[in-house]
Amino acid sequence: MSTFSKLQQTIAATLKVPATKITETTRDEELAAWDSLGHVNLMMALEQTFDVMLDVEDFPKLNSVPAILAYLQAQGVSA
Amino acid sequence: MAKTKFAFDDLTQISSRSELRAALALSRLSLSLPQAQTLSAHAKTLTPGLQPLRLGIVHTYTSDLLDPWLDLAASLEGLEIATYHAPYGLALQEAREGSELLAHQPDVTLLLLRREDIHPDLQRPITGLPPADQQALSGEFVDRLLAIVGQFRAHKIGQLVVSLLPSLTGPGLGIYDAQAERSESAWWASTKTLVGTRIRETLNATVYLDLDEILQQVGRRSFFDQRYWYSARFPFAADAARELARRVVSVGVLGKTPKAKVIVLDADNTLWGGVIGEDGMNGIGLGPDYPGSAFVDFQKRLLEYQQRGFILALCSKNNAADLDQVLREHPHQVLKDEHFAARRVNWVPKPDNLISLAEELNLGLDSFIFVDDSDHECAAVRHRLPQVEVIQTPSRPVDVPTCLDHVARLEVLTLTAEDLAKTEMYAQERRRREFSEQLEQGGSGAGDYLAKLEMKMRIGLDPAEHLARLSQLTQKTNQFNLTTRRYDEHQMQGFIDSDDWVVADFSLADTFGDSGIVGLALFRKLEAKRAELDTFLMSCRVIGREAESAFMHSLLRLLADQGIEEIVADYKPTAKNELVKNFLPQQGFRLGDDGRYRMQLAETPPKPESAFPIQVDMPIVA
Numbered sequence A: 001m002s003t004f005s006k007l008q009q010t011i012a013a014t015l016k017v018p019a020t021k022i023t024e025t026t027r028d029e030e031l032a033a034w035d036s037l038g039h040v041n042l043m044m045a046l047e048q049t050f051d052v053m054l055d056v057e058d059f060p061k062l063n064s065v066p067a068i069l070a071y072l073q074a075q076g077v078s079a
Numbered sequence B: 001m002a003k004t005k006f007a008f009d010d011l012t013q014i015s016s017r018s019e020l021r022a023a024l025a026l027s028r029l030s031l032s033l034p035q036a037q038t039l040s041a042h043a044k045t046l047t048p049g050l051q052p053l054r055l056g057i058v059h060t061y062t063s064d065l066l067d068p069w070l071d072l073a074a075s076l077e078g079l080e081i082a083t084y085h086a087p088y089g090l091a092l093q094e095a096r097e098g099s100e101l102l103a104h105q106p107d108v109t110l111l112l113l114r115r116e117d118i119h120p121d122l123q124r125p126i127t128g129l130p131p132a133d134q135q136a137l138s139g140e141f142v143d144r145l146l147a148i149v150g151q152f153r154a155h156k157i158g159q160l161v162v163s164l165l166p167s168l169t170g171p172g173l174g175i176y177d178a179q180a181e182r183s184e185s186a187w188w189a190s191t192k193t194l195v196g197t198r199i200r201e202t203l204n205a206t207v208y209l210d211l212d213e214i215l216q217q218v219g220r221r222s223f224f225d226q227r228y229w230y231s232a233r234f235p236f237a238a239d240a241a242r243e244l245a246r247r248v249v250s251v252g253v254l255g256k257t258p259k260a261k262v263i264v265l266d267a268d269n270t271l272w273g274g275v276i277g278e279d280g281m282n283g284i285g286l287g288p289d290y291p292g293s294a295f296v297d298f299q300k301r302l303l304e305y306q307q308r309g310f311i312l313a314l315c316s317k318n319n320a321a322d323l324d325q326v327l328r329e330h331p332h333q334v335l336k337d338e339h340f341a342a343r344r345v346n347w348v349p350k351p352d353n354l355i356s357l358a359e360e361l362n363l364g365l366d367s368f369i370f371v372d373d374s375d376h377e378c379a380a381v382r383h384r385l386p387q388v389e390v391i392q393t394p395s396r397p398v399d400v401p402t403c404l405d406h407v408a409r410l411e412v413l414t415l416t417a418e419d420l421a422k423t424e425m426y427a428q429e430r431r432r433r434e435f436s437e438q439l440e441q442g443g444s445g446a447g448d449y450l451a452k453l454e455m456k457m458r459i460g461l462d463p464a465e466h467l468a469r470l471s472q473l474t475q476k477t478n479q480f481n482l483t484t485r486r487y488d489e490h491q492m493q494g495f496i497d498s499d500d501w502v503v504a505d506f507s508l509a510d511t512f513g514d515s516g517i518v519g520l521a522l523f524r525k526l527e528a529k530r531a532e533l534d535t536f537l538m539s540c541r542v543i544g545r546e547a548e549s550a551f552m553h554s555l556l557r558l559l560a561d562q563g564i565e566e567i568v569a570d571y572k573p574t575a576k577n578e579l580v581k582n583f584l585p586q587q588g589f590r591l592g593d594d595g596r597y598r599m600q601l602a603e604t605p606p607k608p609e610s611a612f613p614i615q616v617d618m619p620i621v622a
Helices: A003-015 A034-050 A057-060 A066-076 B017-027 B033-045 B065-077 B099-103 B131-153 B173-177 B184-204 B213-218 B226-232 B238-256 B274-281 B291-308 B321-329 B350-360 B375-384 B424-443 B446-452 B462-474 B489-497 B548-562
Strands: B051-059 B081-084 B108-115 B159-165 B204-207 B262-263 B311-316 B340-345 B368-372 B389-392 B455-461 B501-508 B513-526 B530-538 B566-569 B599-602 B614-617
Touching: A003 A066, A003 B033, A034 B033, A034 B065, A034 B226, A057 A066, A057 B291, A066 B238, A066 B513, B017 B065, B017 B081, B033 B065, B033 B184, B033 B238, B033 B462, B051 B065, B051 B099, B065 B081, B065 B159, B065 B238, B065 B513, B081 B204, B099 B238, B108 B131, B108 B204, B108 B501, B131 B159, B131 B184, B159 B184, B159 B238, B173 B291, B173 B446, B173 B548, B184 B204, B213 B238, B274 B321, B274 B446, B291 B311, B311 B350, B311 B389, B311 B446, B340 B350, B340 B424, B350 B368, B350 B375, B368 B375, B375 B389, B424 B446, B424 B513, B455 B548, B462 B489, B462 B513, B462 B530, B513 B548, B530 B548, B548 B614
Parallel strands: B051 B081, B051 B108, B108 B159, B159 B204, B262 B311, B262 B368, B311 B340, B368 B389, B455 B614, B530 B566
Antiparallel strands: B455 B501, B501 B513, B513 B530, B566 B599
C-alpha cells in the first residue's frame, strides 16, 4: 500500500468521512470534520499508524494531505 | 485451550463480545486510534444488538478526545454510547433544572476534575505548607469537592462518577518525598481517603473513580502525553484513555445488565494446574512453585471476590472423593469446603449442573459467571445457556490470577454488611437444610421445623441507615418481587424522607444466625385513607419460613392503626416472578375488574402476630 493510501484510510477512519473524499490535495478547510478537535485526533492517529513521534510545534503545519505526506517522507516513512 | 497470543487481526475474527474482551485483556496489545475504531465497528456488528448507554461529562479539561475510546469500551460491552460533553470548565450551571445535562437524561455522569480547580491553593506546591496547614487545606479541599459533587447529586443524572486528575509530575520532594514531613504523596493519600470516606458516608449513587489506580496500572509515561496536554488540554495517552473509558463504561454496564451474583468454578486447570484424577494429590500444580504458585494466587483472588459480595460455587467433572481430598488435605489449597455455597462434582453435562445450581441457590442463571478452561465446556454453556457469562481460564498459568479483572459485572459500587456475610449466610442455609432433613427423618412435619427455628423478625421503618441495601434489593431481587421496580439510592432516599411513603424492611434471625436485611415494602399513601403497595419483595434466601406473610400482616396492622382503610396492590408479571403470582390473593387481597388487587382492612382484618411462627419486633410509631 502506498503511503498516500494508508494516509487516506487513516484520515477517513479518524474523521469518519468516506475515503473517496480524501485526495492528494485535500486540506483541512475542505472537510467539516477536520476541525480543531478532529485535528488533534488525526495527529494521534498519524503517530500510531506510521509509528512516528510528532513535535507539538509541527501540529499546526500538518493541516493538509500534501503537508503530511511531505512530513512523513522527511521522517523516512515508507508504507 | 484458550489462545494466548493475539495479533490485532486475530481480534477482528472473534465473534463474541465476552471473548473479545477477554482476548484484549490477555493480549496486552496497545491499540492505536485507528485500530480502536476498527475494533469498535467490529464489536457493534456482533449479537446481541446494542443497548443504549447515555453518558454526561462535566470536565475542566478536554474530554471530547475520549469519545473514540468510550465508543470502543461501550461496543465491547454491547452498548451504544451517547455522550453529552458539558461546556469546558466547572460547569455548575449544569447542576440546575433545565440544563442540557439533565435534558440528556444520563445513565452515568462523569466529573473529570483537577485538584487545582477545587482549591486555588493547590496551584502552589503543597510541600510549601507546614503539616498543620496541609491538614487544614485537606479539610477545605474535601468540603469544597463534596459541595460541588453534592450539587450534581441533587439531580437525576444517573450514577455519578467523580474523578480527579493525578499530578503530571512525580511528588514534589522527589525520592525523599515518601519520608518527608511535608510529603506531597502522603498528603494526597490521606486527602483521597477522606474523599472516599465522605462520599461513602454522605452521598448516594456516587462513586469515586481513582485515576491514580489507572496511572499505576499503565505507568506515568504511558498515562500522560505532555504534547496533547500542553497544546490541547487533553492529558491522556492512548493506553490511559482506553482504560479510563473501560472503567467508566463498566459503571454503565452495572446499571444495564443483570447483576452477577455467583462465580461458578471448574476445578482441574482452573483452581489448580493439571487433573486431580490423573495427576493425584502430589502431581497437581498447587503450591509455592510454578505453575502452582499462579493457581494459589488465583484462589486468593477468588476470596477477594467473595469480599465484594459474590458467592462461589463449584462445578467440575471429577470423582467427588478426589476433589474432597484436595479441599480437605492439600496443604496449599486456599479455598475450602466452607467457601463454596454449593457444588456439583459429577459427570453430568455442565449446563444441566448450572441449571440445578440455580435452583438450589434460588438465583437466576443470568446472575452466573462460569469459569472453565475447556473449549468444549465453555462452548456448551455459551450455546445452551446464553444468559450465563462465560470466562475461559487462560491456558498460560501466569495469566490465570488476573483473568477476572476485566469483567465489568464483577465490579461493585457499594458494599453492604449483607454482601460481606453472604457466604456465611449460604452456609447457615445449608445447616438449616440438614436440620430440616434430620427432623423429617425423625418423623416431624414442616410446622415443627419452623417452630424449632425460634425465628425473630426485626422490622425497620424509614431505615435511612439501610439505604444502600434497600436500593440494592430493588436492583437484585427478581423472583420474590411483585412489581420489579428498580430504584437507585437517590430515589430510595426520597421515599424515606417523604411523609407520603412508608418504607419498611426486615431482617430475620433464628437459631442458625441472622439473615441481614432481606425484605422491603414500599407503600404510598393516597387520598381518602387509601394506600398503594408500590413494592413488595424478599430475598429468596428466606423463602419457605412464612416471613413474607408475617411481614405483610405486620405492615397491614400498622397501616390500619394509622387510619388506612384500603390497600391497592399490583402483581406485574415478568419472566422471573411467577413465584409470587398468587401471593396477594393468599394474603386476602381481592382481584378487581381493573386487574388491580384490593384489601379493605375493616372487612379483612390483618392477621395477628401469633398467626405465624415468628416473633415480630417493630418500632412504635407515634
